[in-house]
Amino acid sequence: MAVKPNQLEKARRLSLLGKTLYYVVLAIITLIIFVPLLVVVFAAFKTSPELAATSPFSLPKSLSFHNFAVAFEKANMLVGLMNSLSVTVSSVVINAILGAMTAFVLNRFNFRFKKTIFLLFIVASVVPAYTTEVARFQTIKSLGLYNTIFAPLIIYAGTDLMQIFIYLQFIEKISKQLDESALLDGASYFRIFRSILFPLLLPATATLAIIKAVDIMNDMYIPYLYMPSKKLSTLSTALMTFVGERATYWNELAAAIILVMLPTIVIYLVLRKFIFAGLMDGAMKE
Incomplete structure (x- = not known):
């Protein structure tokens, strides 16, 4: 027609x-x-x-870095950067190992309550975080970790559903014959994970580590709640304190915001190809 x-x-x-x-x-x-x-x-x-x-949209007459110097010194940015890096690096390493191990067990082994465990991860991702905050705070405090750098580290180190899902997609593409051959050669399951599986999961690990690192660097709630001490301030909490102290100095606040943004921007620009590559590789099955 x-x-x-x-x-x-x-x-x-x-x-x-x-x-x-x-x-x-x-x-x-x-x-x-x-x-x-x-x-x-x-x-x-x-x-x-x-x-x-002048108008907020007008260009500055000169490039003066005085505001950045004031913000860096007054906001205690160096301490905040060191604390942020300590928490981020430690949490990301532990998180990657726990997440990969969990996905390895869920994929390679059949055991009782396997589906129940996976369902619990789904439920945990659906339940609003504020509903469990009181119980989590009491747990952290009873462990003697309140106002220490270990409190956010434990919270951030926990794995989540998205992480397990991406790892499972990668593990599905790894032949089980590698495991069987290693077992015949006398390797333990831990040796198989450490020497065979985890090295093959590095693309997924790089992707998840970058996403997790950016999330931790940008978080203000957990460091503010669990590390109120000024010597334990992170970049986000240092900025919040600086806002309270210099609320009328908009130019210095703007400089402080840029300083806080820089680490995240650098991480993303340098490693962005790993984010997209890892997500795409995990989404495709052979």
């Missing part, structure tokens, strides 16, 4: 309208995200009189 010319023209117009709406929405979302960032960047390089006298 032949298609009428007016129907083809109508289809073209609808397609053009759809594409136009798509790009308009995309442009609006881009502006919503980047305009506030540009305002912060511009303000960070302005002096207080210049900030008060």
